[in-house]
Amino acid sequence: MRAEYRKLKAILKKSLNVYFLESNLQKKLSADLEFSKWEVDYLLAKVENEFNITLVAIEEPNGITVNHLLKHIKSSAKSAIYR
Numbered sequence: 001m002r003a004e005y006r007k008l009k010a011i012l013k014k015s016l017n018v019y020f021l022e023s024n025l026q027k028k029l030s031a032d033l034e035f036s037k038w039e040v041d042y043l044l045a046k047v048e049n050e051f052n053i054t055l056v057a058i059e060e061p062n063g064i065t066v067n068h069l070l071k072h073i074k075s076s077a078k079s080a081i082y083r
Contacts, residue, residue: 004051004070004073004074005022005070007050007051008020008047008066008069008070008073011043011046011047011050012043012066015042015043015046016035016039016042016043018033020066024066025065025066025067025070026065026066026067027065027066028063028064028065029043029064029065029066030063030064031063040064044064047069047073051073051076053072053073053076054076055069055072055076
């Protein structure tokens with residue numbers, strides 16, 4: 001999951017100018033990081049595109065943390081292997 005974290009960190013840094021440490025994984029994107037709705041939508045679209053996954057299973061977009069994204073990336077990648 002280290003590679004996924006590095007890719008996600010790069011997306012946050014390049015696209016949204018957010019600098020992330022592993023201790024920040026539980027911060028909520030919209031509340032704690034003060035992302036607007038379009039920034040959360042943009043990030044989710046960018047993650048889907050980068051990792052070639054679909055994040056439709058994420059409920060409550062306002063409560064998404066970086067850790068949620070990493071878990072969804074990992075589970076989507078595993079399920080893609082078995083298709």
